[in-house]
Amino acid sequence: MTSSKTIVLRSSDGATFEVDEAVALHSLMIKHRIETGGADSTTIDVPEVTGNTLSKVIEYCKKHVEAPNSDDLKSFDTDFVKVDQAVLCHLAKASYYMNIKGLLDLSSKTIADMFKGKTVEQIRETFHIKNDFTPEEEEELRKENSWNLFV
Amino acid sequence: MQLLFSELCFIVCNIFIFLVFTSHHSFIHSNMWNNLPSDLLSSVFFYLPPHSLARAMATCRHWHDCGRSTTRDTSCQRHPPWFIAVPTRGTSSLCFVHNPIETTWHRLNLLNLEHVPSVTRPVSTVAGHGLILFKSTGSVPIQLSVCNPFTGRFRHLPPLRKPRTNPAVGVIQNNGSSEFKVYVAGGMSEAESGGAASYEPTLEMFDSRINKWTVVGSMPVEFAVRLTVWTPNESVHSRGVLYWMTSARAYSIMGFEMSSNKWKELSVPMGDTLEFAAMVPRDGKLAVVGGTHGGNVSVWELGEDDKWNVIERMPVELGKRFTNGGTKCVGIEGGVCLYKDIGKGMVMWRSNWNHKNKWEWCSVEGCNEISGKRLENYPIRGLFLRPNLAYSSFF
Numbered sequence: 124m125t126s127s128k129t130i131v132l133r134s135s136d137g138a139t140f141e142v143d144e145a146v147a148l149h150s151l152m153i154k155h156r157i158e159t160g161g162a163d164s165t166t167i168d169v170p171e172v173t174g175n176t177l178s179k180v181i182e183y184c185k186k187h188v189e190a191p192n193s194d195d196l197k198s199f200d201t202d203f204v205k206v207d208q209a210v211l212c213h214l215a216k217a218s219y220y221m222n223i224k225g226l227l228d229l230s231s232k233t234i235a236d237m238f239k240g241k242t243v244e245q246i247r248e249t250f251h252i253k254n255d256f257t258p259e260e261e262e263e264l265r266k267e268n269s270w271n272l273f274v
Numbered sequence: 275m276q277l278l279f280s281e282l283c284f285i286v287c288n289i290f291i292f293l294v295f296t297s298h299h300s301f302i303h304s305n306m307w308n309n310l311p312s313d314l315l316s317s318v319f320f321y322l323p324p325h326s327l328a329r330a331m332a333t334c335r336h337w338h339d340c341g342r343s344t345t346r347d348t349s350c351q352r353h354p355p356w357f358i359a360v361p362t363r364g365t366s367s368l369c370f371v372h373n374p375i376e377t378t379w380h381r382l383n384l385l386n387l388e389h390v391p392s393v394t395r396p397v398s399t400v401a402g403h404g405l406i407l408f409k410s411t412g413s414v415p416i417q418l419s420v421c422n423p424f425t426g427r428f429r430h431l432p433p434l435r436k437p438r439t440n441p442a443v444g445v446i447q448n449n450g451s452s453e454f455k456v457y458v459a460g461g462m463s464e465a466e467s468g469g470a471a472s473y474e475p476t477l478e479m480f481d482s483r484i485n486k487w488t489v490v491g492s493m494p495v496e497f498a499v500r501l502t503v504w505t506p507n508e509s510v511h512s513r514g515v516l517y518w519m520t521s522a523r524a525y526s527i528m529g530f531e532m533s534s535n536k537w538k539e540l541s542v543p544m545g546d547t548l549e550f551a552a553m554v555p556r557d558g559k560l561a562v563v564g565g566t567h568g569g570n571v572s573v574w575e576l577g578e579d580d581k582w583n584v585i586e587r588m589p590v591e592l593g594k595r596f597t598n599g600g601t602k603c604v605g606i607e608g609g610v611c612l613y614k615d616i617g618k619g620m621v622m623w624r625s626n627w628n629h630k631n632k633w634e635w636c637s638v639e640g641c642n643e644i645s646g647k648r649l650e651n652y653p654i655r656g657l658f659l660r661p662n663l664a665y666s667s668f669f
Contacts (some may be wrong), residue, residue, distance in 0.1 A: 208306075209306060212306045212307060212310075215310075215314060215318075216310070216311070216314065219311055219313065219314045219317075227314075227317060228317070231314070231317040231318045231320065231321055232321050234318045235318050235319075235320075235321030235322050235326075236321075238322055238326045238329070238330060239326070241326075241329070242329065243329045243332045243333055246329055246330055246333050247333045247334075250307040250333075251306070251307060251308075252307065252308075252333045252334050252337070253334060254333065254334060255334050255335050256332075256334070256335065264332045266383075266426075267328075267425065267426055268328055268329075268332065269380070269381060269382070269383050270371050270380045270381070270382045270383070270423075270424065271325045271328050271329065271380065272325070272376070272378065272380070
């Protein structure tokens with residue numbers, strides 16, 4: 124009978140979540156904290172992640188730890204990232220800080236799909252990027268990218 | 275009157291809160307993507323095909339720097355290879371590149387790059403690193419240079435230890451690092467004062483790590499002769515052997531085994547009846563693509579026992595365009611392309627990333643116009659590359 128030890132995760136805004144240790148260990152960052160934290164580490168702070176995002180991350184870890192071979196894992200992943208931009212961005216950052224490779228790859232791939240078929244200007248709009256090139260640098264870029272549909 | 279006033283206040287307050295909220299909201303949004311850790315951004319960039327990556331890098335400085343420093347493992351076949359068409363004769367200097375995802379042709383500034391001398395020809399590629407190896411033309415001893423056509427970087431290699439004209443040139447690339455080695459075998463060495471030029475029966479190697487040429491060893495004169503007279507178009511490195519194939523019928527293959535410094539010879543299947551033949555790498559093995567005059571194109575793979583097995587035949591419908599000579603072929607890990615001229619359609623055989631073991635034949639339209647103007651047809655030399663936009667210390 125495996126020990127049903129639980130860990131409490133605390134988000135940046137003070138929300139707490141009790142999860143099975145096995146699920147929490149899916150995050151290599153938490154695994155490291157537990158291994159180096161000693162016997163008292165039953166509450167782990169995750170200051171880089173808000174409660175809303177942490178809740179979703181835990182949902183991902185639960186599914187991947189408790190049913191890693193299930194047939195619907197692929198469709199779970201596909202549906203999991205059908206979220207709006209803000210949530211996706213927070214998920215990506217959380218997976219990076221918490222070192223959860225599967226979720227990092229999944230969210231990176233999904234963000235990469237947002238670039239499909241977009242021009243430079245459309246990419247700037249989508250990601251709210253400010254163009255900080257000088258006109259000379261832009262001319263250089265135009266030359267470098269003669270092989271690419273650029274504008 | 276009082277009621278109206280308080281209602282008005284209420285409305286104004288709501289508008290004010292709404293404006294604050296939306297500007298705060300878009301403030302959050304605009305910051306959201308701005309403070310992505312560089313490693314996370316690199317992780318996203320990994321999944322972008324080259325043209326999307328280049329456009330992302332053109333949005334702002336931070337993304338440009340991140341893209342430049344993300345060394346992609348270009349041996350990874352996630353993204354399909356790009357076909358480059360270089361004119362073979364001086365009638366045109368227009369090079370084109372084919373975007374395999376958007377299936378569009380684009381003008382590529384290759385022969386017109388600032389530092390590229392006008393009398394160079396592409397001789398090979400360091401395909402996994404996205405580089406083209408150029409050689410000088412003419413009767414002077416061979417001068418080799420390296421170019422990344424997608425970043426415009428260009429550099430000469432130092433002169434050979436034993437200067438020669440028309441040798442075979444081969445490339446070995448390390449997967450997972452940006453290092454590569456260039457091998458030169460055979461060729462004609464310069465005449466000693468008053469004497470006749472002779473075949474150079476040596477093999478020398480350039481190591482990009484140390485930026486130096488070293489003479490590796492000697493070779494049978496007969497091989498040096500064959501590699502000089504029928505100068506190969508490409509080399510394939512497989513199972514510790516560097517292979518070259520003569521460029522005309524009767525096709526034969528010579529291989530240099532690295533570990534033992536020994537040369538060996540292989541016959542080419544149907545070597546004296548094939549109208550065209552080319553060596554291509556396939557999953558680390560040596561393969562030959564060849565066709566007869568009648569348009570029957572087959573692919574053979576070299577087995578562990580140095581015997582050839584037919585592994586594929588081109589669908590008859592597609593083979594029809596490769597009758598009557600002039601067919602050429604180029605290959606890279608994950609793709610093979612058969613072509614004739616810039617304007618004529620090409621046929622590709624490519625691995626499907628999502629189903630790695632499944633290879634598919636497809637037809638690609640040639641390039642017939644540029645900027646709305648009709649393009650004259652001309653013969654080309656085709657190259658396959660995986661575009662590499664990262665900064666390289668080699669240049």
